[in-house]
Every structure is written in C-alpha cells, then in structure tokens.
Amino acid sequence: MASSTLADSTKGFDMRTSIAGPLAGTEAGAVAAKALRACVHCGMCNATCPTYQLTGDELEGPRGRIYLMKQALEGVRPTRLTLDHLDSCLSCRACETTCPSGVEYHRLLDVGRAAVAEAVPRPWTERLFREGLRRLTISPRLFSVLLALGRTVRPILPRTLQSRIPPRIEAGPKPTGRHSRTMLMLEGCVQSAAAAHFNRSTARVFDRIGIRLLEAPKAACCGAVSFHLDAAAAARAQARANLDAWMPLIDQGAEALIVNSSGCAAFIKDYPDLFRDDPDYLPLARRVAALTRDPVEVVETADLSLARNPAAPRIAVHEPCTLQHGLKLSGRIASLLSRLGYEPQPVADNHLCCGSAGAYAILHTETANTLKANKLAALNASGPAAIYTANIGCWMHMVDSDAAPVRHWMEAVEAVLSDPP
Ligand code: SF4
C-alpha cells in the first residue's frame, strides 16, 4: 500500500476493533484490542518517532504501524511490506511517552509483529541469518571466542567492521566485602562477554554502599534478543531458566534484582506479559518484575555525601530509550551524577534513539548509523569529558566514537567512591 493512500485512508480511522483469526478470544488478542481502542489516531506520536522523522513516511511512524497491525489483526492478509514496516520499528517507545491517550504501543507491537511474522514467512536465508545472529548473541562463550578473534584481526578490517568490535577493557577485581544486605545481579549475555567491567564496577559500587551483589550461576540472557528475533518460545525458555535460578536466592532474602543494562531491565519488567498464558510461571514473573531495579534506584538512596568529583567535569548522559521510555527513569542518572560533582550538560533530542535497539543495528545498518551519527553529535555538542550510558547495546553501538569516550555511568560513580577527596 502506498503511503499517501494510507495517510488518506487513516483520516477516518475507526477506533472500534474486532480481533479475528487465531488471536480472537485470547489474552494476547485482548492486549492488542485494548491498545487499538485507546488510539485516537491523533498522530502526535509521529513527531517523536525516529523512523518517521528520517523518512516522513506515515507507514514508518507509530500511527501508520498501528493501522497496519489493526488491519492484520482484524483479518486482512498482511504482505511483506507490512512486515518490513513493523521490522523497521526500533521498539524505542518514544511514541508511548508522547501519546496523550496512554496507548501501550510496545504491547501491541509484540502481538502484532508476531502475528504478521507468522502470516508472512521470511525467506530461509533471512531466517538462517536471524537465527545465527540470535545464537551468537545469547551465548557468552561463542560471543567471547568470536570477539577475541575479531579483536586480533581488527587492525586489518574495514572501518565499518572495526566499529562493531568493542575494545577490551580490564574488569578489575571482584569485591570481597561481606554484607548482610544482598541483592541479585543479572550478568547478561553479550555484556558478560564484551563489557565485563560494567558488572564489576557495579558490584564494587554496591560493595561500597554496603550491599553484596549475588550472581545466580544458572541465570543468563534475559531473552530479549530471542523475543525480538521471532523466537518467543526460546525467550520464554530463557526467562523460565532465569526465574528458576533467581527464586531460591530471593526466598533467602535477596532484596532486589539489579540489572545495569536498561534494555534487559525493561524486558524483565515485561516478563508477566511473556507468561500471561502460563499459570505456573506468571506469579514468579510478577514477583521478579516487581523486584527488578536499575542501579540508580538503589545508589541514589545511599549516603554519598562525602563522595564528590573535585574536577567538576562536564559530562553528557546518554539515556537509552529503555531507560527513559521503558523504565521511566529519565533524569535520575544525571541528577545523581550531579550530586557527585559532575556537570551533566543538556543533550538535544534526548528522546531520540541512538539506533542500537538490540539486533536492529545489524539488521538495519543504514538507519542505525544515521541515528548514531545524530546522537553522537548531540552528545558531543557541549564538549564533554565523557559520555555515560546505561545500556550495553548502546555502548557497543557508540563506543567507537572518535570524540568523548563512551562509558557506563557506574564507572563515574565508582571513580568518586574509590578516590574520595
Ligand atoms: S499519539 Fe497515541 S492516540 Fe495519537 S496516534 Fe499516536 S498512539 Fe494513537
């Protein structure tokens, strides 16, 4: 369908909806119908949608995508073009933050994209690539081997490939403090292989504030990558394994689950959606979701009155979409770092995605690179000494920046706690 045709046809958008086909009468169908009925088709969300901003195409914005999903879920056969428009969505949720009607776009997208992907089979080559990418990403061992190989040959690779290989950064020692307060920490899949220093730095900061972070050895990938690559069953299996690994430690007194990568935290917060049809795991999913915390939610409550960076460096805080639109923690990291003596600078278009978006940067290179260039320009505009982010995917996407270095924000906290004035 041509964009102009859709833009015209959506002027008389009908808010009534009736889910047809296999989703009729199901919980997933009800979730989609709720979002479809809430949308008043005002189009305000288009103004903050990165893909709409880049293309000006109605079908590359949330309102057009909602329309496409409505059609598909009501029984109109979707086409490859429908799937392409849904695939090109970054799942950044900027549209949700903007929407005055409270449309839970990401819940609709989860249902709608799965239904369309089911109805429009991908060619085997595409399926193979996506499955290979998924398996590589979720296996820290496999990822580590390939990363080591990539780092070895990095100097002779073209610049575009070099930028995909993050540098090796020393993780430093594990903290040894024994504290009565304990919390769990998700080590993650890619993160544990590519940026182990994020986790070590987090563990040392928590140690300094009197909390021991526990690792559940059998917990691994949160499942987000699988879920977004058409492998919902695999995502559920990964989430079940995590819940099984965490529950005994929660029962023994772990107060929270600390997830220092906001993409993983936002996905775990949505575990109840993943298990909406599973009465055995739904209560566990709800319990863990309620205990999931970004580190800022804990560190900002600690007594840090003696910690201060005397140099008062200018910094830029990169707020990942999952942090601001998913977890709704916008402003919290900058506020904490400001208390610690840093000087966070304003960042233009803070609401816009950097283009990382999980596997998106690999699958939609051109859009991802344009968004990355825009984001790095905005972050570097004030000449910061460093850029601090809160998500492994965003870090990997932007770490090759040739201006200010990109780091995890826990490193900024650790710097003042380790070396108080
Ligand atoms: S802003 Fe909300 S109600 Fe308006 S078109 Fe977008 S999703 Fe629908």
Ligand code: SF4
């Ligand atoms: S999730 Fe992001 S890319 Fe997708 S429609 Fe909403 S604003 Fe646009």
